[in-house]
Amino acid sequence: MILHGYWRSGAAYRVRIGLALKGLAYSQVNHDLRTGEQAAPDYARLNPQRLIPALEVDGVVLTQSVAILEWLDERFPEPPLMPSDANGRAIVRAMMMAIAADIHPLHNMRILKSLKKDFGQDEAHSNAWVGRWMADGFAALETLIERHGDGFAYGATPTLADCLIVPALYSANRFGVDVTPYPRLVAAGAATAARTTSAHPSRQPDADPA
Amino acid sequence: MILHGYWRSGAAYRVRIGLALKGLAYSQVNHDLRTGEQAAPDYARLNPQRLIPALEVDGVVLTQSVAILEWLDERFPEPPLMPSDANGRAIVRAMMMAIAADIHPLHNMRILKSLKKDFGQDEAHSNAWVGRWMADGFAALETLIERHGDGFAYGATPTLADCLIVPALYSANRFGVDVTPYPRLVAAGAATAARTTSAHPSRQPDADPA
Numbered sequence: 001m002i003l004h005g006y007w008r009s010g011a012a013y014r015v016r017i018g019l020a021l022k023g024l025a026y027s028q029v030n031h032d033l034r035t036g037e038q039a040a041p042d043y044a045r046l047n048p049q050r051l052i053p054a055l056e057v058d059g060v061v062l063t064q065s066v067a068i069l070e071w072l073d074e075r076f077p078e079p080p081l082m083p084s085d086a087n088g089r090a091i092v093r094a095m096m097m098a099i100a101a102d103i104h105p106l107h108n109m110r111i112l113k114s115l116k117k118d119f120g121q122d123e124a125h126s127n128a129w130v131g132r133w134m135a136d137g138f139a140a141l142e143t144l145i146e147r148h149g150d151g152f153a154y155g156a157t158p159t160l161a162d163c164l165i166v167p168a169l170y171s172a173n174r175f176g177v178d179v180t181p182y183p184r185l186v187a188a189g190a191a192t193a194a195r196t197t198s199a200h201p202s203r204q205p206d207a208d209p210a
Numbered sequence: 211m212i213l214h215g216y217w218r219s220g221a222a223y224r225v226r227i228g229l230a231l232k233g234l235a236y237s238q239v240n241h242d243l244r245t246g247e248q249a250a251p252d253y254a255r256l257n258p259q260r261l262i263p264a265l266e267v268d269g270v271v272l273t274q275s276v277a278i279l280e281w282l283d284e285r286f287p288e289p290p291l292m293p294s295d296a297n298g299r300a301i302v303r304a305m306m307m308a309i310a311a312d313i314h315p316l317h318n319m320r321i322l323k324s325l326k327k328d329f330g331q332d333e334a335h336s337n338a339w340v341g342r343w344m345a346d347g348f349a350a351l352e353t354l355i356e357r358h359g360d361g362f363a364y365g366a367t368p369t370l371a372d373c374l375i376v377p378a379l380y381s382a383n384r385f386g387v388d389v390t391p392y393p394r395l396v397a398a399g400a401a402t403a404a405r406t407t408s409a410h411p412s413r414q415p416d417a418d419p420a
Contacts, residue, residue, distance in 0.1 A: 049346075062297075070303055087281075
């Protein structure tokens with residue numbers, strides 16, 4: 001398997017966590033989002049959205065981190081990263097979407113660039129705007145984890161939701177968002193991060209020097 | 211089943227299409243997003259995100275349109291709205307996420323309100339900003355449908371991806387986005403819309419008069 005990623009991409013980080021939890025080996029091809037490498041024609045042929053990540057497996061190209069994670073759990077069932085019942089899976093997917101649809105799209109790099117270029121927002125205002133949506137989403141997640149979690153976001157073992165929570169908390173730190181109001185979310189993220197240290201952005205081959 | 215929705219919410223529209231394709235009966239409780247009814251305490255208890263839609267089934271509350279659609283297809287398998295193989299499901303989920311994560315979050319009502327209030331954007335600039343992300347996403351979807359579709363987004367029958375494409379095209383019309391460069395996307399949307407006319411926003415009990 002070849003993961004097309006970028007060390008600091010939250011979406012690529014999700015997939016690296018899923019691969020680490022499954023204990024799967026893979027190689028990496030990295031595309032620097034700062035210089036727009038993901039828009040190169042060769043990559044655009046692989047992924048028409050020209051976004052990170054993509055996973056190449058046996059000549060098939062999978063895109064979109066959430067779709068890749070679901071595929072990983074279907075193809076490599078052990079350890080399971082989804083509950084065994086439909087209602088449980090729906091809760092885990094709702095947690096995933098609370099991040100993938102309602103938080104992350106508002107702070108990925110193309111939007112941060114646009115806030116600056118199109119709306120003239122400096123970094124402080126831009127971070128405050130991002131922080132508002134993050135706080136909204138984290139508060140809802142904290143309630144869901146209180147209802148359904150037990151050390152992890154859903155139950156007592158990691159699920160696909162935790163694969164998204166770790167990068168979301170990493171981003172919160174980058175944007176200076178206070179996460180102390182969300183202790184269960186933070187605990188779930190820490191428990192998952194501790195099991196997947198190899199997936200951390202700073203450990204990737206293309207990472208900036210510390 | 212009780213669908214908590216709003217006639218013009220694209221996310222609620224997705225779920226109505228899924229319910230219509232499955233031939234399932236349901237009742238509606240609608241929350242006017244313009245006046246913030248979804249933030250009322252009773253609804254916030256049901257859905258801590260205070261977003262539309264939610265589906266109440268036998269005392270369980272499901273949230274997030276994509277999670278609800280996956281649940282519907284798991285619990286009511288006929289007609290199937292997902293391919294039978296893992297690679298196919300990954301493609302359909304990638305198509306869903308191209309809309310659910312990379313287009314819709316940038317033009318839902320809370321963001322449109324924020325573009326006006328926080329960044330002082332008038333409707334023309336705001337629509338142009340939304341239109342840019344829509345065009346990016348639609349171009350990628352057109353390529354994916356060319357590769358995988360056959361009248362519908364994936365193959366020759368509707369899938370969960372088509373449940374998202376119809377509302378995305380409805381939004382494109384609202385925002386004045388030219389969709390003529392995406393004939394396969396438009397055809398898939400039209401084919402699905404023709405089978406699910408009861409789900410159209412104008413047909414909902416809370417719709418504004420025409």
